[in-house]
Amino acid sequence: MVAHGRQCKIEGSQATARQTAELLRSVISQQRVPYTNQAGALIDAVKAVGEQLIAANPVELAVGNIVRRVLHIIREEDLSLTTAAIGELNLSAVSDDENDDDRDGNTTLSAAAVAAAARSTLRPPSLQTLLEDTPVSAAVPQTSSSGAADKSSRSRKLKHDVIEAVNELIQDIVTCHEQIAEQAVEHIHQNEVILTLGSSRTVSEFLFAAKEKKRSFRVFVAEGAPRYQGHLLAKELVARGLQTTLITDSAVFAMISRVNMVIVGAHAVMANGGVIAPVGMNLVALAAQKHAVPFVVLAGSHKLCPLYPHNPEVLLNELRSPSELLDFGEFSDCMDFGSGSGSPLLHVVNPAFDYVPPKLVSLFITDAGGHNPSYMYRLIADYYSADDLVVQRRAIAGN
């Protein structure tokens, strides 16, 4: 498996997410499905690879998210097939005079619809499922073993369906920027001043989309020390003809009173609505709160993480190289361990991320629309199944 050599080499959660999904797709297609319990086998295989992937870079939460999404897809497809089969059986068993139309209609129901139906029966209904206009006609699955005759075809179908669904997921990840950007016009109004920090592709696409819709607005870009990706963003914005002002991170508070909205990207969105974002974001969020400026976070659905943050400043953080802060050669005499007590007097700490608590976030914009931080857990319940929160093989013995 090519899983090992990927630590710290892919930049950005979108790329990581896409590659993870592609890798898992190939795992699934290569996995030989046994006669019984195919879903279990697939889940096992995905978990085995997923575990390694997550261990390779525990800080990149997108990897774990995608692994869980794929697991969820397998479960859903399996469930939908079972319900479909049972439904079929039930229908054929109950009476013969049921007209064929109904049967055909039932079997040709999209897997997603059936899954949604099954979900609605198994779980407290989410807002989305309630709104969806699904025929909640599927019977409650009963624990009766379905006929063995159609098992082999079913297994092949399961694998096929799962791969289809994973392809859809990959498609979603690829197009998430566009889907988020589509909503830009609803949020950015004429002559507004937008502030952002650092550089995020989601944010830049969002701003470009608004610009293309002939909105005229101004952007303040905080440079995002120590990686100064804000400089690149400013360059891109100017290239698209947007009025841009570059400021230092420390000037954010001074400028925030003139800003109408803060729009930023995120590294990950946790289940409680907290955000893991590039360092300096908490500062911006606090400033925005102080001046009652809306703080909007853009995040593709692959960034939604079903975990709750515990000690996020340390456990979900990444300490990057101190050389981003200062030149090692310049300060080499401060770093001389050879004299004194043997430990240097100068320490350089360079955390990559900040944790922004949910109460500072006004709105999340994902590819599924805008959401309140307190709604995040429901969104997450749609994407992940509760069994997969812990991706460890020994936890699935009972499956």
Next chain:
Amino acid sequence: MGAQKKRAAAAAAAARVSEDPDDLARQPLQAILLADSFTTKFRPITLERPKVLLPLVNVPMINYTLAWLEAAGVAEVFVFCCAHSKQVIDYLENSEWFSQPNFTVKTIESHNIISAGDALRLIYEQNVIHGDFVLISGDTVSNMSLTQALQEHKERKKKDNNAVMTMIIKKSKPSPITRQSRLGTDELFMAIDPNTKQLLYYEDKADHSKGTICLDKMLLAENPSISLHNDKQDCYIDICSPEVLSLFTDNFDYQHLRRHFVKGLLLDDIMGYKIFTHEIHSSYAARIDNYRSYDIVSKDIIQRWTYPYVPDVKFCGNRATKLERRGICFTAFNSEIEQSRSAQVGSFTVIGYGTKIGSNSKISDSVIGEGCTIGSNVLIEGSYIWDNVIIEDGCELRHVIVCDGVIMKAGAVLKPGVVLSFKVVIGERFVVPAYSKVSLLQQPTVHDSDEELEYADNSSGTVEFSSIQGTADQSNGEMTSESSEAHKPKLGTGGVGYIWSICEGGQEEEWRHSVAPIPEDKLTELSEAMDDDQELVTQDRTALSTSGELISDSNASEGDDNEDSKDDSVYFEKEVEATFLRAVEENVKVDHVILEVNSLRLSYNMTSADCAGAVFYSMMKLAIKTPHSSASELQQNTANIITTWQKLLKSYLLEIDEEIEIILKFEEMCLESAKEFSPLFARILHILYDKDILQEDAILRWADEKEGADESDKVFVRQSEKFIQWLREASEEED
């Protein structure tokens, strides 16, 4: 500074975006990794395990190098193994490096290689390097991006075919007091052309006592501007063109990469090969050369300068660790350690998998390996403890290295700078003195300072080890008695191992290269000495200005040269002597001996007068070594030897100067090394005259020269007065 820094960062970010992988992909980049440092700085540990497999923050060093090479876009690595090659190859075979896609690791094994030069010659013979390659040693830690350096190298190569090598350097200020870099290496002087970045001068063994370095005047004549640096650190990462290998083959006496190859190229203006430098700023690169750099690089890794090669990022099969916050600093932990609640683990500490820590123990700034057991009330400070070490209650360790399987009995104390090699046992309440090195192996007897012999010894270390380990395992008692026999102090009750006596450099130099920080008193001592020096210098200057007399620079440089050549000539003499003795023993033909001496002469750049002196010296040495009972017998022996080998000697006596040189040499011998000859001086002079080795002119001129000398110098002239008189008369008669 801030703005500049930002620009640099932005540029780096831009470079990252525009980084074109095609360029690298066109020709797969190769690398040669020398898995042997060909030195003995890490003894006694390296007697049992090769240096590249020593754990650096719980990961064998070679993994850092390989991980970096992989990340830097190298496609194929040739690992050259020499000492303990089996261990290296076994390790690599069991690691994941052999199964990487797009990254092949191949090993080249050889046992009789004693230097980097020989290794490269062997690789050249194998004809595996096809294009530019990275030359690196297996103990280098880096995270730099090669793209830019490689690009520069290629562009230079296109313009100028003689630009064969790009050396990576990094800024690092040496300490003004100790005159060594933070990595414990000697202060390095480099002259670099600021425009082209060409390296013009490289000196790592400058003589600090003199306070001068000498540059060839031609350098200044040829290069309008030169910047002379002493704040650069050589990273020992070189990007080389394939010519480098053939250069090594052409110059078979190149051994050391820097001392011979780099300096050789810089001095040699016939071929006109050029070396360029590439300075890295924000990225990290350092080579572990001695115990001090082991300490410093470990600390750099823990402080994350080598990111992403840090303990909590998985880069090569190391177990993932997690960070914990201690105050504002971070400690790397493995998830499965047993730690007593009352134990205090301080900041910048890495603790390996499965280690147990007892109550009230204090650990700070240290690295602890896997499976260690640490008792209660133990104090560990700035130390490196490898795997499966047992430290019993109440031990104290400050700034030490403790290798695998060591057992420290209760209450033992290790003073700063101690190195305990594998499986040593320290007895109860035993205090190991500072800077001592303890090993189960006995210290090999020190050969003369001939480095090559030490190299050779290095590779035979394994054999020695296996035999001694057998005895060590038999019983502790036997071992201790053995150690007491061997005049070494015991390591307390139940202790096993030998304390090595401190070699050559002596205690004086130990502190420079040990893991312990430089003691305060040493620093004050040195700075006082430096102040004195400065006073002297200023005094000199004032003296100069008052007297108005200028000492020309050439004077100083001459002195330096003499010093150098003196060194060389000593080596040369030794070599010639060895050749000669071998010739006598093995009855080699005179012609062959002449040939061999000639090749020595070329490699040491000596004149024929030097050769004559050396040959004569060895002949006389032989004469005095042949058993004799009386002076007359000695004279007879000498006469015999001179008769047998006169042809050899004569081949170097082209002019009268050489003959005088012989007489002077003989005189010197009689005065110093071979006093037995002194009564025979005149007679042997006569023999030499008889055998036509010396002409009368030479003897007479020698006598004339000595006329004006001190009384003490005239002893031998007096002795041979009669003979000289006779010669004079004879020549007058002829006239």
